[in-house]
Amino acid sequence: MRAIFAVTAGLALAGVLSTASAQERKSIFADPQNLQVLPADISTAELSQTMRGVALGLGVRCQYCHVGEAGQSLREFDFAADVKETKAIARQMFQMVADINARTSAIASQMERPATEVRCVTCHRGQARPQLIEDVLNQTLESGDGAAAVEKYKALREEFYGSHTFDFSELTLTMFTSGLQRGSNIEAGIALQELNREYHPEVWRVHISLAEGYETVGDPEKALESYRKTLELRPGFAHVEGKIKAIEEQMKAEEPESKPE
Numbered sequence: 001m002r003a004i005f006a007v008t009a010g011l012a013l014a015g016v017l018s019t020a021s022a023q024e025r026k027s028i029f030a031d032p033q034n035l036q037v038l039p040a041d042i043s044t045a046e047l048s049q050t051m052r053g054v055a056l057g058l059g060v061r062c063q064y065c066h067v068g069e070a071g072q073s074l075r076e077f078d079f080a081a082d083v084k085e086t087k088a089i090a091r092q093m094f095q096m097v098a099d100i101n102a103r104t105s106a107i108a109s110q111m112e113r114p115a116t117e118v119r120c121v122t123c124h125r126g127q128a129r130p131q132l133i134e135d136v137l138n139q140t141l142e143s144g145d146g147a148a149a150v151e152k153y154k155a156l157r158e159e160f161y162g163s164h165t166f167d168f169s170e171l172t173l174t175m176f177t178s179g180l181q182r183g184s185n186i187e188a189g190i191a192l193q194e195l196n197r198e199y200h201p202e203v204w205r206v207h208i209s210l211a212e213g214y215e216t217v218g219d220p221e222k223a224l225e226s227y228r229k230t231l232e233l234r235p236g237f238a239h240v241e242g243k244i245k246a247i248e249e250q251m252k253a254e255e256p257e258s259k260p261e
């Protein structure tokens with residue numbers, strides 16, 4: 001059980017947040033009545049740090065799991081009550097994290113080094129339901145088209161850029177769109193990769209990926225343009241030189257020599 005409340009180890013900030021009003025009055029974390037998975041002898045400071053770490057890790061407020069309202073004083077909350085399903089799930093998560101830490105510390109000790117502590121934030125990164133950006137985009141594409149996925153990506157980037165919640169790197173989006181382009185959703189792959197190009201016009205990989213997409217859907221002009229841009233950013237790339245030559249020849253061959261007689 002020791003590892004259970006180590007979920008927030010190192011979160012010095014939580015301690016700072018909790019000390020403010022705790023001095024004079026009895027802390028809301030003193031004397032817990034209904035601990036089923038956390039150690040019964042957990043100190044007030046450790047419980048406070050654990051709960052604040054949980055809330056921060058999931059990007060939620062206390063009332064996500066506890067009975068109370070926004071704007072209400074925490075003193076009026078009923079923290080002991082078991083009403084919300086999220087609290088029950090959190091209990092299972094506490095146990096899961098303890099299991100994981102028992103395993104990883106055994107592995108770390110084989111390698112004779114201190115274990116990296118797994119905490120809520122290790123997976124959750126500020127989300128109640130931990131998802132990668134790829135998961136969110138796939139969900140959007142289940143019911144929407146490429147344009148919907150582009151809007152979703154932009155909105156998430158607007159909200160979360162600079163946080164640990166989602167990875168907005170060029171390569172992650174390139175990998176995702178390449179998968180779409182190879183699969184059955186080429187249109188969405190191209191739309192998202194065009195967005196990637198807006199954010200990362202300096203990366204040759206973005207342009208070659210687009211060139212391949214345009215080739216697949218039969219748009220030689222745009223493919224040529226993107227291959228040329230690739231070559232500009234990565235001079236001497238023989239594969240791309242070959243592609244450019246082939247498309248140019250093909251376009252020449254298809255030029256309307258077929259004048260009506």
Ligand code: HEC
Nearest residue numbers: 032033034035036037038051052055062065079080090091
């Ligand atoms: C993701 C869910 C979740 C969030 C968010 C959360 N808690 Fe908890 N909290 C729990 C769970 C689960 C327990 C019970 C642990 C156990 O059974 O050992 C608990 C127990 C407590 C207790 C002890 C209650 C008792 O009498 O047994 C207090 C006090 C508490 N939380 C305060 C807070 C505060 C303050 C916040 C906001 C900063 C917060 N919690 C955020 C899940 C959460």
Ligand code: HEC
Nearest residue numbers: 007054086089090093094097118119120122123128129130
């Ligand atoms: C190993 C990764 C991992 C860790 C660590 C982890 N979780 Fe989770 N958690 C998940 C996943 C994955 C889901 C979503 C399951 C699903 O898709 O329904 C989830 C879902 C939840 C949910 C339900 C959210 C919702 O609204 O659907 C709660 C509450 C939760 N976790 C609390 C916690 C707490 C508290 C901790 C730390 C004690 C924690 N989790 C640590 C992976 C993790």
